[in-house]
Amino acid sequence: MSVLSALEIALTPYNLLACFVGVLVGTLTGVLPGLGPAAAMALLLPLTVKLGPTAGLIMLAGIYYGAMYGGSTTSILVNVPGEPASVVTCLEGYKLAQKGRAGAALAVSALGSFVAGTIGIVLLQLFAPPLAKAALAFGPAEFFALTVVGVIVLSNLSGKGGIKAFLMIALGLLLSTVGLDPLGGVNRFTFNQPLAGTGLSFIAIAAGLFGVGEILWLASQPEEKIEPVAKVRLRDLYPTKEEIKRALPSMFRGTLLGFLIGLIPGPSATIASFASYSLEKSTSKHKEEFGNGAIEGVAGPESANNAASVGAMIPLLSLGIPFSPAIAVLLSGMLLVGVTPGPLFLREHPDAFWGVIGSMYIGNIMLLILNLPLVGIWASITRIPYKYLMPVVLLFCIVGAYADNNNIFDVWVMLAAGVAGYLMRKYEYDPAPLLIGLVMGPIMERSLRQALIMGRGDLAIFVASPISLAMYAMALALVVFMLVKKPRVMSAD
Amino acid sequence: MAKEIGSILVIAGIGLFFMIYSLQYNLGSLETPGEAVFPLLVAIAVIAMAGWLLFVNILAGRNQRPSEKEENNNNTNGTRKVVSLVVLNAFILWGMKFLGFFTSSFILVCLFCKLLGVKRWSQAIGVALGAVLGAYLIFSFWLQVSFPKGLFI
Numbered sequence: 001m002s003v004l005s006a007l008e009i010a011l012t013p014y015n016l017l018a019c020f021v022g023v024l025v026g027t028l029t030g031v032l033p034g035l036g037p038a039a040a041m042a043l044l045l046p047l048t049v050k051l052g053p054t055a056g057l058i059m060l061a062g063i064y065y066g067a068m069y070g071g072s073t074t075s076i077l078v079n080v081p082g083e084p085a086s087v088v089t090c091l092e093g094y095k096l097a098q099k100g101r102a103g104a105a106l107a108v109s110a111l112g113s114f115v116a117g118t119i120g121i122v123l124l125q126l127f128a129p130p131l132a133k134a135a136l137a138f139g140p141a142e143f144f145a146l147t148v149v150g151v152i153v154l155s156n157l158s159g160k161g162g163i164k165a166f167l168m169i170a171l172g173l174l175l176s177t178v179g180l181d182p183l184g185g186v187n188r189f190t191f192n193q194p195l196a197g198t199g200l201s202f203i204a205i206a207a208g209l210f211g212v213g214e215i216l217w218l219a220s221q222p223e224e225k226i227e228p229v230a231k232v233r234l235r236d237l238y239p240t241k242e243e244i245k246r247a248l249p250s251m252f253r254g255t256l257l258g259f260l261i262g263l264i265p266g267p268s269a270t271i272a273s274f275a276s277y278s279l280e281k282s283t284s285k286h287k288e289e290f291g292n293g294a295i296e297g298v299a300g301p302e303s304a305n306n307a308a309s310v311g312a313m314i315p316l317l318s319l320g321i322p323f324s325p326a327i328a329v330l331l332s333g334m335l336l337v338g339v340t341p342g343p344l345f346l347r348e349h350p351d352a353f354w355g356v357i358g359s360m361y362i363g364n365i366m367l368l369i370l371n372l373p374l375v376g377i378w379a380s381i382t383r384i385p386y387k388y389l390m391p392v393v394l395l396f397c398i399v400g401a402y403a404d405n406n407n408i409f410d411v412w413v414m415l416a417a418g419v420a421g422y423l424m425r426k427y428e429y430d431p432a433p434l435l436i437g438l439v440m441g442p443i444m445e446r447s448l449r450q451a452l453i454m455g456r457g458d459l460a461i462f463v464a465s466p467i468s469l470a471m472y473a474m475a476l477a478l479v480v481f482m483l484v485k486k487p488r489v490m491s492a493d
Numbered sequence: 494m495a496k497e498i499g500s501i502l503v504i505a506g507i508g509l510f511f512m513i514y515s516l517q518y519n520l521g522s523l524e525t526p527g528e529a530v531f532p533l534l535v536a537i538a539v540i541a542m543a544g545w546l547l548f549v550n551i552l553a554g555r556n557q558r559p560s561e562k563e564e565n566n567n568n569t570n571g572t573r574k575v576v577s578l579v580v581l582n583a584f585i586l587w588g589m590k591f592l593g594f595f596t597s598s599f600i601l602v603c604l605f606c607k608l609l610g611v612k613r614w615s616q617a618i619g620v621a622l623g624a625v626l627g628a629y630l631i632f633s634f635w636l637q638v639s640f641p642k643g644l645f646i
Contacts, residue, residue, distance in 0.1 A: 032631065163549075167504060167542045173535045174511050181528040188528060189514055219578055219609060220571030388616075391605035392624040394582075395598055399628050403638045408589065415582055422575060427500040445531040457523030 010358030026066020080211035092297030116303035120310030140450035145471035172437020195409035213421020247299035258304030262311020276304035508539030593643030
């Protein structure tokens with residue numbers, strides 16, 4: 001079956017409507033902090049049964065990739081990530097908004113998402129089976145090596161690098177151990193509080209560190225010191241030619257990187273966005289702009305998280321294995337409508353498979369049409385004086401933190417993270433590496449312990465495969481490079 | 494510099510807490526590593542890095558520049574404001590079980606507006622009412638998220 005046949009299935013009015021509902025709910029889910037795509041998909045699961053296999057799956061897939069589009073909006077406007085994969089967009093997007101370039105950042109984000117989504121679907125169609133097999137070559141030892149490289153690469157995320165960044169990553173890794181132990185099921189560091197058993201919510205910590213931290217920081221500044229957001233003229237709402245020229249290569253790099261990371265189990269969209277930011281920072285000709293509003297820092301990560309969301313569908317569609325919570329909900333949706341994903345999925349349900357693929361092309365166009373005209377409306381939010389805007393942002397941080405697990409404990413975590421975020425800013429610690437540690441922690445711990453069990457305690461298992469060896473060689477090369485390039489990396493500053 | 498050292502000591506303290514606490518759990522063996530292994534290793538790394546940072550800072554022994562001192566003194570008002578906002582937030586979070594989620598949120602937004610410099614009560618109430626109504630309609634009414642209920646809503 002070709003692309004045209006896939007589009008033919010997706011373009012029936014019934015499937016088009018399902019796709020529209022999916023991408024609309026997905027966009028709203030992404031914009032609202034706390035409510036991730038997994039929760040939104042779970043809420044609409046009963047509707048999937050009524051819609052039937054093809055339309056039902058088209059709608060669920062729409063919510064999934066639609067959320068990646070919307071997630072950047074609040075990151076750019078008010079420094080509160082709509083969903084975990086958009087945390088990194090806060091770093092440059094919010095700075096751009098403060099300079100009066102919110103419209104450009106939002107438009108580049110939507111364009112990047114479109115480019116990545118569309119290219120990702122082409123890659124999905126072409127390489128799904130071989131890539132799924134390659135992803136399976138990664139065992140626990142290889143994953144551990146991968147996380148080690150990841151931690152080293154991402155430690156220099158904000159450019160401050162140094163031991164402080166490693167310290168923040170390690171702190172994030174420590175915080176990730178709070179709650180249920182991933183292998184043995186033992187509650188750790190919870191002080192016998194049942195609500196802490198689920199662990200520290202990523203959304204609560206991210207909203208606290210970035211959103212509440214920013215509110216407290218602004219409140220601590222004398223009013224005359226707060227720089228007013230530059231006035232936005234109509235022509236400033238969209239990116240300039242120069243910005244597009246700079247953003248395009250970042251979009252393509254982010255797409256490729258994100259798609260490959262999407263094949264890895266775990267929160268691949270979040271990791272992809274962090275990795276892409278790091279890549280953009282190291283390859284950019286405008287390094288000095290990073291941290292002050294670099295358009296590449298929005299284009300790359302936003303493309304990467306969308307591409308990763310498409311890449312993450314490969315193990316599901318080809319092997320029937322869900323690699324993330326949202327994909328697991330998609331899997332349960334498939335099972336609910338009587339579709340079993342895996343090697344036989346294409347043969348047994350060609351309409352559903354190609355319908356979903358075709359709808360993803362259409363859905364990406366719908367998302368672009370939905371998002372671009374909204375840029376002006378969203379951008380106008382940045383002109384609201386902070387004394388009115390910040391209390392509302394705080395309310396949405398609270399609601400978002402609560403709605404993540406329907407748990408008031410998470411709101412307390414958010415408040416504590418907010419105070420930590422304020423103090424970190426005051427004492428010049430970068431909060432982004434802490435979030436990397438929080439994301440990587442469970443994967444790192446699980447793979448470390450699983451590898452030791454598989455190797456019966458023999459440490460040689462960590463360097464037994466060529467993949468692991470290559471990863472460690474890369475990690476070593478990176479450390480040497482960092483030391484040679486920036487000798488002060490191991491110093492305090 | 495004293496504040497820099499203070500912040501490092503706090504982080505080292507967190508590491509130390511995790512290190513001691515993790516010893517309560519099973520360490521296991523190399524063949525079957527227990528739940529204490531990973532947090533213990535990371536906590537040791539945190540303490541080691543904090544120790545290194547502390548050493549570098551003490552060695553540097555820089556004196557605080559007068560301009561920085563002046564700036565810090567001038568910002569006492571800001572710190573007071575932050576403390577009031579955090580205390581207010583904590584107090585209202587605590588009161589949520591009595592007042593309910595949305596009533597508490599309304600009071601919080603209202604008082605936050607005032608603390609951030611909104612002059613007129615009517616404006617603060619208007620902002621709070623709009624924000625809480627929006628949050629209620631989206632999360633409670635439409636998305637059916639169940640929030641803690643108290644005396645009111």
